[in-house]
Amino acid sequence: MASIQDIATLAGVSKATVSRILNQDPSFSVSDVTRNRVWQIANQLHYKLANVANRNHQDKLHLAIVTALTAQEELTDPYFQEILAGINEQATLWGMKIADSIRLPANNDVDWQNLAVYGAVIIVGMLSNDVLATIYQYNKNVVIIDDNRIFDNYDVIQNDFGRQTKRLLDLLFAKGHRQITFIGGEKKLVGEQKIKKSELLDVRHQAYLDWMTLHQLEAYKDTHITNWTSEDAMQVTKKILQRAKRPTAIFASNDLQAIGIYRVIQEMAYKIPDDIAVVSFDGIEMSEYLYPSLTTVRPATKEMGKEAINLAREKLVGDRESAIQLTINSKLIIRDSI
Template structure:
């Protein structure tokens, strides 16, 4: 491979290992990646650093840096992925944040042991990733896929558990405030909505408990949802003080 690229083996190794301390021209780097993809070169052949072989992972995320910083839910997902990778002697070597207007070289994903996907991507985009790497694990997506593994929380079951508790205490007029997720493309959000698992669980539970007429759905954006919850919290606190 080094001969085909016209560079040394060390150069190939450091480019594919994404050594940030190594400087090389963009043309040379692109040529090495193209040849690696054409030869279906596996990262395990070159992922030796400090005499310790590590399996590299790629992360494709529909969560922006700002969302991750401001939302503990996404912070914990990223922390868990990083910690577990370290425990297995692995690391996340490449991160792709969506949406982006940058020209993403998707073929680079072919050299990683697996691709971790956080968020809900369009099926077309998932298929593009699958072309270059068949080891895909999706986190925080409740859709069913034939070719991809999915890891998600038990939001549906926990929603029904909470509704059971409310029902046991005599509540029947129960509303749901939530937000749907839009599928992510490479350059932005699509118009396609994915219904939240908690909303599905709420509607199903209300029907099973013969409360169909009491169903009240308030589906807003996630930012609006937080505002509504804050307003309700303020209202309840003020009413409690008055009592």
Template sequence: MASIREIAKLAGVSPATVSRVLNADETMSVAASTRARIIKVANQLNYHKIENLGPKSPKQSSKLSIALIKMHSSQRENDDPYFRQIQEGMEVEANAWNFRLETLKLGEFKLNQLAQYGAIIVVGAFTADALAEIFEVNHNLIVVDNYFASSRYDLVHPDFAKRTEQVLDYLYAQNHRKIAFIGGEIGTIDLTGCKKNKIVDVRTTAYENWMKIHGLSDNIRIKTGNWTMAFGLTATDELIDEAAEGLPTAIISASDPMSVGIYRALQLKKIAIPETISIFSFDDIEVAGYMSPPLSTVHIDSLEIGRVAIRLAKERILDNRTSALRVEVASEIIVRESVMSLNFEK
């Protein structure tokens, strides 16, 4: 059963006000709109006074619970703070609204269990079938960091495609034309954790389309693999070995951890950053500003992505919103010393 404190938090009033309204205190002076809001929240949470309370049903006890299903391993979260901070944002916002956020492990829950939660949040590239299976038992589904999910679900993701184009516009303005791209591969999974098909990251697609539109098709050079420092190093070595007509003048990396490997590869080959090759990345992890030279990158508000997901769940649970929303959380370009302007076109 919802507590008076939970109702007060969601209604935006004090617990004392909630108590007096729900107990029909005639000496209490409160605006009609406030009284209506308190009663609405209490009804939505199936609130009953203690003396009238019968046995709790699973639906009542789980009304303020949100299930979190993630595709990424703890190791991936440790290597890339992007996913860890999304969950931290969820935890902060859930705590602010007195929601219980429960993480479910893939392969360790049954679909029918999801019906008892107020909402379900999934993070990552789950298959269309997996999302449809969840939606069948719980329509309050919020999908995070999956650009290709059906528009019948609430979707939350960063503006990666737009920022990739903006980074390319910036490099172009600095006279860079030979721009390479090192990115990661995205593999979809089902609810048991089994890997299925691969999909192309939106940054990779945005890079390729932008290069074609700007008449630079001959300069397209793409390397994609796993999202690790080791792959960043390997991919950079391949770009150097394949540079029959000269090195790229700039490399865009899809994540800062991969950029650490890119830096190492160039340093081992004694290729100067940014004098020979400029580097622009994504994530803005803490170490980015302390690399040598400091890394130009796209700052992603991962915490806000997580907070938005909880707010969407709240609207579904308490406001009975049924229309699906797509929320694109804006990121910010951070220009540091890893990029320099060319005085001539290489």
């Protein structure tokens, strides 16, 4: 019996295009030449429209991922690796399949209409508002992971880094620290074919500024925004420690930055935490084996990925219409660096 894949191969189009034509999707824009060719081949192969109806449930269990991550981030960043692992693990549990993946920015135009055939679209990272609106135009079941903006129409899963930032700062304050330097990374908005710097501050950066103001420490505010790597943090830390007045504590936005900070502090013969305390985020395995061991916040990143699938499934099998904003709690690990 002929399949949609057989028709797509002979017609020179995607399976999604064939499915939407045979389902007579009124929102699908395609040339009359392509539409007629698909129908002609389907008739020649004696394809039965009942086959399309039988696929409806299966297509709903197929999901698409749109990611703002680079290939390197997917391969090397533990934070995003765990999110993706959670997505795949939970999708398998519920019999769902990641059927398509789109990485932005793209080198060519993206055929967004194809997203209409999937049960839901999972977004990882911060996409520009125009791209989000385009995705929503073709698929109303949108779940966004790792974006702290507030939306009316999209489900959002975020971490609790703002709250955990204040907890770390409270710990430092209780130990007498007032000159606390913040090292963070740039937030970027990813569009269809370009990346631009976000005007929004990272939630840790904003929480640091708010906390310093609340504790009347404006005079000690000291922020340095760079890339998220150890190498970039090393360069920034060298400049910080060459100043006449050095901080008594450094707040790193991730453990990779903290590793670079450790190296510079120790190369300059300072001691952690006696001279400079260090705190961080991510809770990667290496953080436990630094000397002294690093105080860090471990996000439940795999759970974030799993909950994205759960929210997608909830919208598919239930009747929920309102968007949900879900915060996943992290774990504060107090070690010897403070």
